Amino acid sequence: MASRKATLNVEGMSCSHCSGTVQRTLEQIEGISNVSVDLNAKKASFDTDNSELVDKAIKEINKAGYRA
Numbered sequence: 868m869a870s871r872k873a874t875l876n877v878e879g880m881s882c883s884h885c886s887g888t889v890q891r892t893l894e895q896i897e898g899i900s901n902v903s904v905d906l907n908a909k910k911a912s913f914d915t916d917n918s919e920l921v922d923k924a925i926k927e928i929n930k931a932g933y934r935a
């Protein structure tokens with residue numbers, strides 16, 4: 868399967884600590900790589916070849932206290 872880029876809208880990030888938390892949350896998910904979080908654009912993007920991991924990423928971001 869080819870890796871593809873996924874981008875999520877993330878609400879609730881107010882500072883670099885928040886975006887760092889989201890970044891680490893995504894980096895901890897195996898199968899997700901090239902994580903980047905844009906605090907100002909309220910977006911998180913990453914590469915994955917598994918669409919189920921996009922759902923997992925959303926769940927983990929919400930668990931961390933933000934809204935994806």
Ligand SMILES: [Cu+2]
Nearest residue numbers: 881882884885
């Ligand atoms: Cu913050």
